[in-house]
Amino acid sequence: MDQILEILEDNARLSIEDLKKLTGKTKKQIQSAIKKYEKKGIIVKYKTLINKEKVKDYQKVVALIEVEVNPQKDVGFDLIAQRIYRFSEVKNCFLLSGTYDLLIEVVGPDINTVASFVSEKLSPLSSVKRTATHFMLKKYKEDGVVLVKKDKNRRLPISY
């Protein structure tokens, strides 16, 4: 992977100036590379990873739902996946190999909302055979970042 992508994936807030210093490339090279990545949909979005558990007024329920579906002729899983991921409640949607097909992440203000999404919107879809809903209790690590406890710096502040 290009190092510009590697660096931005870890910290999207770095300026072009910073990227220049980190990579040794010119401003122009970096700007045109980023533009290219954005255009091609390689860079999709710049977002911030927030540890929601620490946000006081953030009370939302997250559920991971396993969905078993009937694939359709010619389009396979894509059409039914689209049917599901278009719901605004669905935050993530993946097609997996194994005992079920789609894994979706649903976020709602409380358990009831998530439950009614499953019973009223998801399950009634004719291609959906079976669902299993898992409510999330605690996030330990997200996107490679450990959320629960930061590693302490134990180095002496000065040494040879």
Next chain:
Amino acid sequence: MISKHVEKMAPSGIREFFDLVLGMPDVISLGVGEPDFITPWRIREKAITALEEGVTSYTSNQGLFLLRDSIADHLKTQYRLNYKPDKEILITVGVSEGLDLSLRAILEPKDKVIVVAPYYVAYPALVELNHGKVLLLETKQEDNFKIDPKKLSQLLKQNPKAIILNYPSNPSGATYTAPELKKIWNLLAKKELIVISDETYDLLTYGQKHICFPSLAKSAKEKTILLNGFSKGHAMTGFRVGFACGSSEIIQAMTKIHSYSVMCGPVISQVAATEALLAKKEVKTMKTEYMRRRDFLVEELGRLGFSVSLPQGAFYCFASLEKFKFNSLDFAKKLLVKEKVAVVPGLAFGKNYKKYIRLSYANSLDNLKEAIVRIERFLKSL
């Protein structure tokens, strides 16, 4: 009470400065001589499992055979070097012990040892502790802190018993290409002397391949004690595990001393080190990070008016304060007190390096950025 030659090793002004740093909270420190990464998890996990299994005994004096064997393999694939794990490799307590053992094994009182400056602080100290005499080979910034062969020839006329090489260098970050090393070896080859090659930072060489000194020639291997370890490349400083490779004669002599002074390296550290040799991906990730931070720091220091050459290895910049008309100890003290940024004054690495400071880029990018903001503010306030 205390022996004269130990008493003579007076703590320099540096010690006071170090105490000042150690006593100050919330310092952004670019003065640290170790990686800011924690030892990669797979290595820590190996050590934990070994503890669970009850691996807590002594090992043979020379160290775990499995580790020596893995080191032999590593040196063969990395540098095409052949060392016999049973006779030519010794596991030491960090490279520090390897260095001490090397000097203890070969020096007679008053033997001369060439030390290249700016030097890692332990070199002259250990030569003196072993009753040797230091011949300083000073390098200059205009030569990128590399050895000037002419100066080396001059010093060789004094028939030194040994020379200590260190590349990539702490503190300068200088390292050598194959032709440069060959030039040095051609001069050394003519002499009856031992090369102690401390290549602790070999895995942290940027943009060029590290050339291991004993790989230069068969005769070079015979005359060299190769010192290395796991502290820097694998971020394992606290494990204290290093190794020495050399002729069977020298390694056996070193093992003799080692068996009386420390018996063997800590077993858990040795087990962890066997795993470290497999952690190639982790080492590469850390190296890539260092390289980016180096580029960032060098560029920023240049912008602030420091004269600094691009270090080719390790994780230090050795920057000149020439422009600021400051001696480095004063500079470091004032910077610490005013802006809470710690750097190491060049004086620590040789008396003629008072105009330099060592800054470590083994630090998060956020810390480096904040340090630069503070240094800039400090310079403006002068």
